Amino acid sequence: MATSTKAEQQEEIEQLRARVAQLEQELVDQAARTSRIVAESQERMYWLERWHIDLNTVMQKPGAEEFRALVRALRAVARKAVAIRNKLTRRS
C-alpha cells in the first residue's frame, strides 16, 4: 500500500513538473511573440524615430486635422479626375 502511495506521489510530481515546463514554454513563446512584434514595429518606426517625429503629437497640433481633411479632399478630387479620364479614355 505504502509503495503504491509513493508511486502515485511520484507520478503526481512528474505531472506537475510537466505542467510547469509547459507553462514555462508558453511564457517563452508569448515573450518571443511580443518581442518580435515590438522589434518589427521598431523596424518600421526607424526613420520616424531617427527624425524624432511622433505622429500622435503631430496630429494633436492645431490645424493638423484640417490639413489631413484637405489632403483627403484633394485626393478625392484627384481620384475622381483620374476616374473621369479613364472613363473618357475607354469611350474613345
Next chain:
Amino acid sequence: MSSVTAVIPVKDGERYLAELLAALQREGVEEVIVVDSGSTDRSLEIARAAGVEPLEIPAREFGHGRTRNLAAERATGELIWFLTQDATPAVGALAAYRDAFARDQRIGVAYGPHLPRPDTSPMIARELTEFFAGFEGPGGVIAVQGPGDPTFLSNVNACYRRDCWEEVRFRDLPYSEDQAFGRDALSAGWLKAYVPAAAALHAHDYGPLEFMRRYFDEYRGLRVTQGHVERFRPLEVLRWVGSATVADARWMAAQGIGPGERARWTARAAVHHGGRRVFSSLGSRAELLPAPMRRRISLEGRDDGTLSAGDVVLPDAPPQLPPAEHVGPQRQRSDYADFARVLRDGPAALLPPVPGMAGREQLRIAMVVPPWARGSGGHNTLFQLMSRLERRGHVCSVWLADLYGNQGHVWPAVLRGQINEWFAPFDGPAYYGFEHWHGADVVLATGWQTVHPALLLESCRARAYVVNDHESEFFPTSTESRIAEDTYRHGMHCIAASPWLRDVVAESYGASADAFQLGVEHGLYRPLDVPRRRDTVIYYARHSTDRRAVPVGLMALEELHRRRPDTRIVLFGSDEPPETSFPYENLGILTPAQLGTLYNEATVGLCLSLTNFSLMPKEMLACGLPCVELAGVSAESIFGADGPLQLAPLEPVALASAMERLLDDRDEWERRSAQGIDFVASHTWEVATDEVEAGIRHALREREATL
C-alpha cells in the same frame, strides 16, 4: 501640558494691546507679563483692565535684549512666549507651539509666521507671505531647523523653552536680539522650529518715509548682531526695485485688487523698495554718519549704536558670508539614485526558481547595457554574444541604462538600428530605460553603470554580470571607483572576459565567476594577400584611454627609433596625433576591414593594456602579426608566459627590446606569427557564446540550488 508665560514689551501700544491681551486669554496663556517703558497713552490702563499689572521701567533702561531677559526672569511658565505690542495671535497659535515643543526636547525655540492685517500695504503683505512660506516644511508642515539651517528668529511672535533661554539668554543689543539668539541657540546645540500654525497678525505699516527710517534702524541692528553690510550697487538696486515692483503688481492682481488701486500701490511700491535699499545700505554703514544725522534718520530717534566710526563688527560677530546665489532644483533625480536605492533597500527580490530552468532550451535573456558609440569594443563583444544567443533560440532584448541621461535623444528604434549597423545582427527589441520592463529569466548586467539598475529590476529568475574589465581601475579614487567596486559585491554570478578577470572578481570580491575568451572575427582578421613589410611597427596609441599606457608606449617607440632610425612607426586608434620626439605616420581611427589590412602589412604590433586583455592583440595574431603586450597583467592567463605573444614589463627599454627582437630575429618572428595564427584559430565568437551561455545557466543553477 507645558505652562506658558506671555511677555509683551510695551511703549505707547494702545492701538492693538487690548486685542492682543484678549487673544492671549482666548489661547489659554497662564501668565502675562507686560513691561512698560514709559507709555504716555492708555497702554497701562488697558493692561490693568485686562487684569495684568504692568512692570514699569524707565525708558532709558529699555533694551530689546535686556528687557526681555528681565521679564523672562520673572516668568514662571515652562514656555515663554514673546510677542510685540502690535502682534495679535491667531486662533490655535499656542496649541501649535505646544505641539511643536512636544515633538522634540531639543527644540529650544519656535516661531510662527506674521500675517498681514487687512489694511496692510500690498508690498508688505506679499513680502510677509512669501518670506515665511520659505521656512515651511514640505506640504506646509512644521520645519525643524538645526545647524546650517536659517538662523532667522523674530520676537514679534516667538516661543522659548525656559531651559533654552536660561542657557543662551538674549544679548544686550539695541536691535535684533532675536536674530542673535537664533544663531546662539543653534550654536549651543538647540533646535529651532518654524510652526506655520502659530501665526500672529502683525505688520509694520508706516508711511513711505517712516518705512525708510525703520529700515535704517533694522540694518543698523543687523550690522551690530551679524556683521551684515548691505551691498549697494546702483544698477543692481535698480534691477531689484524693478523686479520687486513687478512682483507686487502681479501679487495684487492675483489678490483681485482693482486696476486703479493697483496702479496707486504699484507707484508706492517702487518708492518703498527704492527707499528700502538706500536706507538699509545707510543703516548698515551708520557708523560713518555723524551722530546728529543718525539720530534724525532713526525712527526711534536713537543714537546709541554700539559701533563707533572706524569699527567694523563686534569682536564676537562671525565673518560675513558672501551673497548667496539661489539655485533652484535643476534635475529630477541624482545620477546615482539607483546605487543609493540598492544600498538603502537592497536588490529587488528574484522570482522563485523553477526546477529545470537552467537546462531549458529557450531562455528569456535581457541584457542591460551602458550607452555606446560607434566602434565601442566592449559593446562589440556584448552584441556579438547577444546576436549569437538569439540565433540559438533565446528570446533576447537590450535595455539601455543611461546613467547620465546623455542618450535620451536617441529613440529606441534608432538604438536598435545602431546595434545592427555598428555591431552585429540583432532581431530583438531595444529599449531606452526600464519604463516598459516586463521581466526575464536572466538579467545580464554588462558594466558598472548597469549593475544597480539591473539589481532593481523585478520579475527575474536570476541575475548575472558580464564583466568586460575590472572597471573600478578605470577611475582615480572617486564616487565612480567606489560604485564600480560595489558592483561585484551583490552576489551576481560573474561571467568574466578572461581567466585573469575571473580570478580578480572571485578573489578580491568573493564573487562566483566563470570566464569566457573573447572571439575573433576570422572573416575579417586572417592572412590576406597584402605584401608584408619588414620595417613597420604599428601601435594602438589611444591616449584618451588611460589604461592603454600610451606615455610608456611612446617612450618605448622613442627608444626603438633611437636604436633603429629607419624603422617605420605607424600609430592608429586616435584622430589626434600625440606629440612625440620621433617621426611617425598616423592613421587615425580605422574600420575593422582597414585594421585587417594594416595587421597584414605590418611587421610588429604594439598594444598595451594595464587591466584586462583586449581583443586587439588576438586580431593581430589572427593576421599573422606578432604582437608585444605587457607582462604581469592579464595576458599570461590566456597565452601563457611564452606563448604567441611577446611579453615585456611596463618599462620602455624592455618594450623596445622586445619589438627590436621581432624586427631583427626572422626565425623568432616566423615562430610567433605561425603560433599566433594557430592559437587564435579556436578563439571564435561561437566558442565565446558557448562559454557565456554556460555562465548564464550557471547563474540559473545557483538559483535552483536554493530550492
